[in-house]
Amino acid sequence: MSLQLIQQYLPSYPAHLHAQIAQLHREGKLGHYISQRYPQAHHIQSDKALYDFCIALKQRYLKNAPLPDKVHFDNRLTVEKQTLGLNTAISRVQGGNLKAKKEIRISAFFKTTPAEFLTMIVVHELAHLKERNHDKAFYQLCLHMEPNYMQYEFDCRVHLLWLALGKMETELKQASTLQRGSQEK
Numbered sequence: 044m045s046l047q048l049i050q051q052y053l054p055s056y057p058a059h060l061h062a063q064i065a066q067l068h069r070e071g072k073l074g075h076y077i078s079q080r081y082p083q084a085h086h087i088q089s090d091k092a093l094y095d096f097c098i099a100l101k102q103r104y105l106k107n108a109p110l111p112d113k114v115h116f117d118n119r120l121t122v123e124k125q126t127l128g129l130n131t132a133i134s135r136v137q138g139g140n141l142k143a144k145k146e147i148r149i150s151a152f153f154k155t156t157p158a159e160f161l162t163m164i165v166v167h168e169l170a171h172l173k174e175r176n177h178d179k180a181f182y183q184l185c186l187h188m189e190p191n192y193m194q195y196e197f198d199c200r201v202h203l204l205w206l207a208l209g210k211m212e213t214e215l216k217q218a219s220t221l222q223r224g225s226q227e228k
């Protein structure tokens with residue numbers, strides 16, 4: 044069960060990393076692995092603060108990319124839906140012209156993650172302003188904005204995995220309590 048989740052959350056990483064993570068999980072050390080590496084929360088809670096954070100990064104590293112029209116947190120983007128950030132260009136008619144409004148949406152989940160994970164997802168979505176696909180050029184841009192991008196992405200996935208494992212174990216416990224309850228009747 045847990046190995047399946049590990050493969051699901053870390054799909055493109057080598058088996059020896061899966062094994063290391065499984066080991067940490069068995070020892071109950073997965074939460075500690077994250078909290079000790081990333082003790083720092085952040086204060087970016089509003090759409091305005093997120094917009095300012097995003098634009099500051101863009102102006103610093105991606106001067107030539109177009110400015111997004113809107114940046115905001117979105118409650119509807121969840122891990123279950125496999126989407127934590129979105130980049131959209133919505134075409135609207137404006138003064139007789141068709142204008143594409145660029146919008147960056149970040150899952151509200153990142154309000155409560157370590158600062159580094161918010162940086163990671165914002166960098167990811169900013170890179171999409173220039174590169175559509177997850178190819179070499181895309182990751183080079185990510186690394187240009189955040190040299191630790193790869194490590195943050197991996198650790199963010201581990202953080203998500205840890206949450207999912209916790210949820211799964213709680214559900215299993217509840218199910219077995221229910222089962223015991225009905226057997227006793």
Ligand SMILES: [Zn+2]
Nearest residue numbers: 167168171177
């Ligand atoms: Zn992407």
